[in-house]
Amino acid sequence: MIIVIAPDATEEQKKAVRDKIIELKYTPHEIQGVERQVIGAVGEDHGKEHLMEVLDSMPGVESVIPILKPYKLAGREIKSANSEVNCGGVIVGGPQIAVMAGPCSVESREQLSTTAQSIKKAGANILRGGAFKPRTSPYSFQGLEEEGLKLLKEAKELTGLPIVTEVMNPREADLVARYADVLQVGARNVQNFSLLKELGNIPKPILLKRGMMTTIKEFLMSAEYILSEGNKDVILCERGIRTFETATRNTLDLSCVPVLKKETHLPIIIDPSHGTGHWDLVEPMARASIAAGADGLMIEVHPDPINAYSDGPQSLKPSKFAHLMDNIRPFIKLMDRTL
Ligand code: PEP
Numbered sequence: 203m204i205i206v207i208a209p210d211a212t213e214e215q216k217k218a219v220r221d222k223i224i225e226l227k228y229t230p231h232e233i234q235g236v237e238r239q240v241i242g243a244v245g246e247d248h249g250k251e252h253l254m255e256v257l258d259s260m261p262g263v264e265s266v267i268p269i270l271k272p273y274k275l276a277g278r279e280i281k282s283a284n285s286e287v288n289c290g291g292v293i294v295g296g297p298q299i300a301v302m303a304g305p306c307s308v309e310s311r312e313q314l315s316t317t318a319q320s321i322k323k324a325g326a327n328i329l330r331g332g333a334f335k336p337r338t339s340p341y342s343f344q345g346l347e348e349e350g351l352k353l354l355k356e357a358k359e360l361t362g363l364p365i366v367t368e369v370m371n372p373r374e375a376d377l378v379a380r381y382a383d384v385l386q387v388g389a390r391n392v393q394n395f396s397l398l399k400e401l402g403n404i405p406k407p408i409l410l411k412r413g414m415m416t417t418i419k420e421f422l423m424s425a426e427y428i429l430s431e432g433n434k435d436v437i438l439c440e441r442g443i444r445t446f447e448t449a450t451r452n453t454l455d456l457s458c459v460p461v462l463k464k465e466t467h468l469p470i471i472i473d474p475s476h477g478t479g480h481w482d483l484v485e486p487m488a489r490a491s492i493a494a495g496a497d498g499l500m501i502e503v504h505p506d507p508i509n510a511y512s513d514g515p516q517s518l519k520p521s522k523f524a525h526l527m528d529n530i531r532p533f534i535k536l537m538d539r540t541l
């Protein structure tokens with residue numbers, strides 16, 4: 203429920219409201235709106251009516267409104283303004299379009315530094331690269347793990363670009379958080395609720411990828427797991443869902459952008475690399491993503507895609523990526539955004 207605080211409420215009255223919420227086993231979440239301060243009270247549904255009645259009669263409370271959607275903190279009911287997430291100095295969800303680019307997997311110092319410098323030159327603002335890789339086969343390259351995180355840190359020092367990298371396991375969350383500016387949850391882990399809860403307590407932004415079989419409602423409920431633990435910095439990423447179509451690796455659901463914009467205040471970025479699976483389809487879908495109103499892109503770039511350890515067929519060479527950047531600029535301008 204949303205507790206709208208009266209404009210003339212005293213600090214003591216606000217504290218009494220918060221204490222009452224906690225006493226009745228709910229969690230208060232403070233949200234400073236443009237005009238009003240509100241407190242979100244979330245918890246298990248039973249006992250809700252009682253709490254609403256009690257709060258409604260307390261001094262300093264203007265009104266108590268139930269939240270109808272199941273995603274209490276991710277939804278627009280509790281927060282109508284768009285959320286902005288600070289990713290190591292790059293604000294995602296504001297006027298600037300975030301472009302996260304880099305290799306699928308971190309393979310070597312040389313591969314990463316070449317890629318990082320080229321994407322920076324082309325205008326990307328965040329470096330991506332997997333150190334812990336979720337692979338379909340246990341015999342495929344699993345990532346350089348901590349060594350990969352060290353190389354990402356070096357590349358950050360070299361270019362000044364903040365880094366986003368995947369965390370697969372709650373046990374590795376602290377380790378990844380020591381190196382990364384943004385922690386990525388991959389499509390396969392979107393409903394790994396223990397991981398999501400762990401990340402709700404990490405003081406770093408989380409990039410949450412939609413699963414290949416995840417509905418928009420389920421996707422938002424996964425974001426809710428992170429938010430309800432106290433981490434407000436969640437970015438959603440559409441990366442294609444599974445359909446009967448085989449011409450593309452996945453079906454990039456761009457209609458999720460306007461749907462999510464209606465439902466949630468969280469930023470949404472698009473990954474046309476995993477979304478299509480073919481490098482030549484990445485640029486057209488990147489243009490379409492911007493036109494649909496996405497807040498950013500995630501794009502795989504590799505200096506030698508044919509020899510990439512993972513996702514070579516969907517990776518752009520640096521020159522092709524520079525071309526993509528040039529060709530999305532007019533769309534960014536048209537949408538009244540900046541790069
Ligand atoms: C990736 O970003 O390299 C990745 C594994 O993505 P996804 O989880 O979307 O498949």
Ligand code: MN
Pocket residue numbers: 306307476502512513
């Ligand atoms: Mn990949």
